[in-house]
Amino acid sequence: MAxxxxxxxxxIxxxxxxxxxYDLLRLVKFEDDEEKIRAHYKKLNGHVRKYASGKYSNESQELLNELAKAMLCxxxxERKREYDESLGREFDEDEQTGPQSIEQILVEQGHITKDQAAELKQFANQRGLSTRDAAVQMRFVNxxxxxxxxxxxQGMPYIDLEExxxxTSILLQLPEHVAKRNTILPLFxxxxxxxxxxxxxxxxxxxxxxxxxxxVPSRWVLAMPRSINTGIKQFYSAAEEVEEEVPAEEAATKTKSKKEAKPAKKVEKKKPARGPAQLSPEELKEKKQLAFIFSGWAFCGAILIDQFLLKNFVFPQTWPWHFMLTTLAVPIIAFYLMSGMWKK
Incomplete structure (x- = not known):
């Protein structure tokens, strides 16, 4: 059941x-107090966010968007008047709907006095600041x-980007550098x-x-510059991570499929040792030359060892029998070298 x-x-x-x-934000119908509207939105927003990480995360995000749209309206x-009229509200023709200056609004709300309003206007003009920035610099308001x-x-709604x-699909249609350059953030x-x-x-x-x-045409909502810059950094990073999750999952699935379908590894056969028939003529010639050289050194070494070592110090009584064994060993060594050395 849904x-x-x-x-x-x-x-509700x-x-x-x-x-x-009005029902969505749990307000009295045709409520005009902006502070009360924002307070109800903030409270409901925090409540719905509790479901953002559970199994109803999609429903939570959709409801959060609905709450934000209702609050902004x-x-x-201008939009509120049109919306109220669509619900049957009637307005007096002489009802004041004209814009007020920032200092007039701050005086009306009790944040500054009329004298401070005049001082604020003069300070802003002298320094070329907007009234908003001047009010913050003079520490009249936050x-x-x-x-x-x-x-x-300016007849615009205000939005708190922390709430x-x-x-995501709307955000990523505008490059991040464009958002930074203009200090804007597309919402929905x-x-x-x-x-x-x-x-x-x-x-x-x-x-x-x-x-x-x-x-589509655009409708603008005002936010603090710092919150927009923070939001650009935060929301673009989060949106890019979400966008990369799907390709990453697809790549992992493809990799897994390839591993499962991969055939058994072939056993490589060892190459047989190269014999004389497998050697090139140049290699065979070089091997034979080395065999002749080693055979000559073996013969010379055997004679020197026999004459200067064995004859005088080891076997002086049995000479020349050991000389015959020595000279016999030389042909055996030579035969091995000539017949088998280049086969390795």
Whole structure:
């Protein structure tokens, strides 16, 4: 029986599958508080990750992607409005939907005062910094809060890449060096739109490049620059390892098959010793010359040993009998050398 991840893991009652974004994130319908939306996403994300290494790893990854898509939709003002309208929500015509500056958002959230907002704007202008970077340098807020405020001011959703894993098949369609050069990270495709994490507003050339690569338009989500650079290094390495596993397994299977099908090793026959008939004329001539030389030295050596050693010191009484034995041994040695030396 197939598992119902929505009911068993998230506690969502039986009903529409997949559930709408608010039910999926366990939120009140039409919730507008971005902090609450992100908090629910973070909690559910951590819970579903517990199943990532078990037998339901595929279901876990699919649900993680669904949660991320729902969170990105509900934290994107323009998309959220469209999504809420599709669920029957009605908006007042005079309801404020215009963008706010980063300093206005930080003041509204209580991170800085109005005086600090004016100081922040002046500091950024004097040093040619973005308001986000200036707020971090002045230590008014941390990089995450500053980036979230920047995302809201630009009408973009914010994403924490520590809680989101890109789709490997989508990631590998963009070379790593291109991602590094532009500080971007492709995430996944949602409703035929490519979601891409970026550190700042992308250029038109980059948008055109991604459209040609993926054949779909792009939607941008803002992330901290450092988290994007860390994610590029981490996710590309992990994706390449996964991609190499299949060829490695195939190679191992082929190697095993070859070993099983390999015929029994042939027993090599020793080559017979080379006799006179197998020697070349030059080799045979050289062997015979060496035999003549050794025979001559054997004859001379036998005479010298007999005359100066055996005759005077060893067998003085029995000479010349031992001389006859000595001279007899010389032809035997010569015969052996002449007849058998070159056969070895």
């Amino acid at each position: 598992i119902d991840v929505y009911k068993d893991w998230l506690g 009652p039986e009903g529409d599958r997949p559930p709408h974004h 509900l934290t994107d003002p 990089p995450e809060i500053a980036t979230q405020a920047m995302a809201r001011s 989101t894993v890109p789709d 495709i949602d409703d035929n739109v490519l979601l891409v994490a970026c550190a700042d507003q992308p250029t038109h050339d980059l948008e055109d490049d991604l459209r040609m690569r993926y054949q």
